[in-house]
Amino acid sequence: MALNDCLLLNLEVEHFLYCNVSNHSADLPVNDDWFHPGVFYVIPAVYGVIILIGLIGNVTLIKIFCTVKAMRNVPNLFISSLALGDLLLLVTCAPVDASRYLADRWLFGRIGCKLIPFIQLTSVGVSVFTLTALSADRYKAIVRPMDIQASHALMKICLKAALIWIISMLLAIPEAVFSDLHPFHEESTNQTFISCAPYPHSNELHPKIHSMASFLVFYIIPLSIISVYYYFIARNLIQSAYNLPVEGNIHVKKQIESRKRLAKTVLVFVGLFAFCWLPNHIIYLYRSYHYSEVDTSMLHFITSICARLLAFTNSCVNPFALYLLSKSFRKQFNTQLLCCRPGLMTRSHSTGRSTTCMTSFKSTNPSVATFSLINGNICHEGKGLILTGGKHVNPHSAKCAPRCIPHIQR
Helix, strand or coil: CCCCHHHHHHHCCCCCCCCCCCCCCCCCCCCCCCCCCCHHHHHHHHHHHHHHHHHHHHHHHHHHHHHCHHHCCHHHHHHHHHHHHHHHHHHHHHHHHHHCCCCCCCCCHHHHHHHHHHHHHHHHHHHHHHHHHHHHHHHHHHCCHHHCCCCCHHHHHHHHHHHHHHHHHHHHHHHHHHCEEEEEEECCCCEEEEEEECCCCCCCHHHHHHHHHHHHHHHHHHHHHHHHHHHHHHHHHHHHHHHCCCCCCHHHHHHHHHHHHHHHHHHHHHHHHHHHHHHHHHHHHHHHCCCCCCCCCHHHHHHHHHHHHHHHHHHHHHHHHHHHHCHHHHHHHHHHHCCCCHHHHHHHHHHHHCCCCEEEECCCCCCCCEEEEECCEEEEEECCEEEECCEEECHHHHHHCCCCCCCCCC
16 A cells, blocks of 8 residues: 555645635646546545445444454454454544545644644554565465464464554654645645655655555565465365365365465455555655656546555445355355344345355264364264264254254265
8 A cells, every 4th residue: 555645745835835726625637627526525424435435344244243253363453453443444544535626725733734744654554564474474374384374363363463453553643744835835726735745746756665665565565475375276276176186085175275365365355455555655756756847737646546545445345245255254245234234134144045155074983982173163973973062962853953963974
């Protein structure tokens, strides 16, 4: 993600807050020949839709992780941290960015000029570094599964997620220190404006350093690391497909397919991130290296707005991508969002039950019982009994046990 997303595109040219339309302000230089003042109301409305959709999706995702014990695993913890970072971006950065089209001055004072960029950059770091950590987790699960330690695994991942937040805040400290209200004088109109920026407008070197650093630290380097992880993941999965016997263990095949699905989900998240933020970085780099030039064309204005909106859209699409890719999350989303409609929730629950994920471990010794792992619950099959949560029940009545069904070995 781009450094200091909302203010990022405000720093492109000397006409920082130049406006020749009505009494409103925008950071993009515009031309009266084609520009319509109504745009200043349409664009904030689009921001409002993005914020609303993002709040619904990310809050629901976090609620699922906090309330559904079966969903508390390593990947989902990272995904919840990612959703929290997106929420932070939506509630702080998006409203500030939208306010530029409704006001002709900076509304948040000097404290806001330092605090808002700090919060924004923290959320940026959390998002991109969490995606990198998710890719590393998938690499371990698929390529080096023997290195995974089951004991205290969730606690270790919680510490890693907390470390990501700490690193992100440390990287955001310079932004808070150097961001300030800088005056800008427009000679053509003889007007002076006050703008919030991480550097003065008088030096052309600062924006070049700022834009290139953001592009490398928050885009190129993380994506390069993720690409390396996924190269080894893809190579391992291809080799596994060739090495697996045609009549191999059905449970091994299911385990490989499950890991492949989760790896694909993380890859979709990474792809959405790369797609949504690349235009934003390109435009900022272009403006930083053409700092003394002013582009008032309609194409430049539309491209800048679309890049900005696309970047914020990334903070609301992940929950819905997860809804399409994960059956278990789809079931939980339906339960949370349709809780006020019992009929729909019942149908969703029935559909979700048919997709129960089960992994079994059967011993070749007939005296050893068989274990089945169903949706995170261990079922012990042996001597006509199934052990669920410490209780023995008859196999024929196992349907009454939550998320535990009898598994028949063929």
